[in-house]
Amino acid sequence: MKKNYPIYTIKQECQDCYKCVRACPVKAIRVEEGHAAVIAENCVACGMCYTVCPTHAKHVRSDIEKAKSLIGSGAKVYASVAPSWAGILDCSVSRLVGMLKKLGFAGVSETALGAQQVSAVTAEFLNQAEPGVYFSSACPVCVDYISRYTPELKKYIVPYSSPALTHAELLKKTFGEDIKVVFIGPCIAKKNESDTQEDLIAAAITFEELKKWLFEEGIDLLNSPQSSEGFVPEKSSDGAVYPLEGGMLRSIRRNGLKDGVKLITVTGLKNFCKTLQALKEQNIDRVCFVECLACEGGCIKGPCPGGEVSTLNAFLGVEKQFDESIPPVKQAKYKVPLVFGGAVAPEKKFTEEEILSALAKVGKFTADDEINCDGCGYNTCRNFAHALLEGKAEPAMCVSYMRKRASRKANAILRCIPSGVVIFDNNLEIIESNQPFAKIAGADIEELFEQIPGLKGAALGKILPFEMIFKRIFKDGKEIHKERIPFGKKLLDMTIFPIEEGQTAGLIVQDVTKSELHREIIAQKAQEVLRKNILAVQEVAGRLGENIAETEIILNYITEGFGPEKK
DSSP: OOTTOSEEEOGGGOOSOOHHHHHOTTOOEEEETTEEEEOTTTOOOOOHHHHHOTTOOEEEOOOHHHHHHHHHTTOOEEEEEOTTHHHHSOSOHHHHHHHHHHHTOSEEEETHHHHHHHHHHHHHHHHHOOSEEEEOSSOHHHHHHHHHHOGGGGGGBOSBOOHHHHHHHHHHHHHOTTOEEEEEESOSHHHHHHHHOTTTOSEEEEHHHHHHHHHHTTOOTTTSOOOSOOSSSOOOSGGGGTTBTTHHHHHHHHHOOOTTOEEEEEESHHHHHHHHHHHTTOOOOSEEEEEEESSTTBGGGOSOOSSOOOHHHHHHHHHHHOOTTSOOOOSOSOOOBOOOOSOOOOOOOOOHHHHHHHHHTTTOOSGGGOOOOOTTSSSSHHHHHHHHHHTSOOGGGOHHHHHHHHHHHHHHHHHHOSSEEEEEETTOBEEEEOHHHHHHHOHHHHHHHHHSGGGTTOBHHHHSSOHHHHHHHHHHOSOEEEEEEEETTEEEEEEEEEEETTTEEEEEEEEOHHHHHHHHHHHHHHHHHHHHHHHHHHHHHHHHHHHHHHHHHHHHHHHHHSSOOOO
């Protein structure tokens, strides 16, 4: 992917969950060695992958240093603050202006001023338009999506740039062409606008980045000094409600529309994609304008607010900034032509034979094998096969395939183990077992094993009458060893161990009857040999005792014979 693309992945933090693949409306994610990376040429920067990532492996490019550099260059830098600030940043206008001025901005202005210009020019366009469907240009994500994925519909987008770019043009015309504009808002896609039209927006930072910048400078969002200045060059009116679902339509209505113009709002990129598919098949007999926003609920639900945001509080905060006493902009003064930044996403086509070959790699050989479980992140197995062929996916992403593969490996290991092995649940029902276990359990169980492979569902306590021991593993959770347990005419050694705490456990059982009998025979023979040795020793010792006694008598007799005469 592009080195400086607004969204990137920290590889070490990505942990094979594929949640970003499931969330991405355009599947602009490539998985390599279990790690998911954004495909820049396919991405529309909606930020869904960033918001859903459970390990925070997805990051948004920081442009704080770029903004600091602009301020440090000596240029006059103006902040274009998205109107969603009123629902996301918990502060007043004077405090917001004071904080940004302290960071070095020459002035602070509302992007809502640009929004009002867009409303005026859109109303003019719709009043002159022929019957048909037309899309708003306010959301760069939706514009980028049409540009990349349905380029045949580009001609139906209102041909004027977004509020942010229009506002930048307004600021330059007001304060001088040499000024620099930094956009501040909750949107990641604004970084793409900045990258492609740097002459208007020199840098784009998110509210998340702004909060970080303020913290680094020791500026408290709640207690910072307030400024006597307000927004420049003036305060907005209906442009303030643009972040809300239907806000743009409210603003357009104030400008006046001819009879028969139908206004519709669609929020959420996935909903927008479905709308486009449906519109292709419909015959529109009137002017129909679609306000399209990639974030469900509007810009107040943007991907980078810099913390948890209450939808109700955000809505009320934005509504509070709408000043109905200020008249609408009836005639647009600033008209910035729409420039498409996203190139058409390349679409690869594959033959049925190639698709079937890819499906076979994940163990899917028939239509019944295509279960379309969505575990890999793709809606259907065939979509996944397409991704495999494109090099965007890996076989290991298929949950059912990996489960079957693991099951086969486990079964192979069970078959090869000479000891009896059982896996059972907390109801003492057998989940899996092997042939040696059935053999140990007896001829009847061995016959049952032939009918029910693995004895799945059988009651372990009825096969081996040691229920209390088996139940104890789920209470104590500690490994249990039992030796020489009588079972009929057999002696068993058992090891019971937990697998999933409180849920499943394993049993390894060995028939030690023969080895025990062999040991007894050896012990008996050893005792017999020992007994014979003892008898032999006793006999030798007895004979030695007799000889010693006779010798003593003779020696005494000789001694007495050669000694002095007795009187």
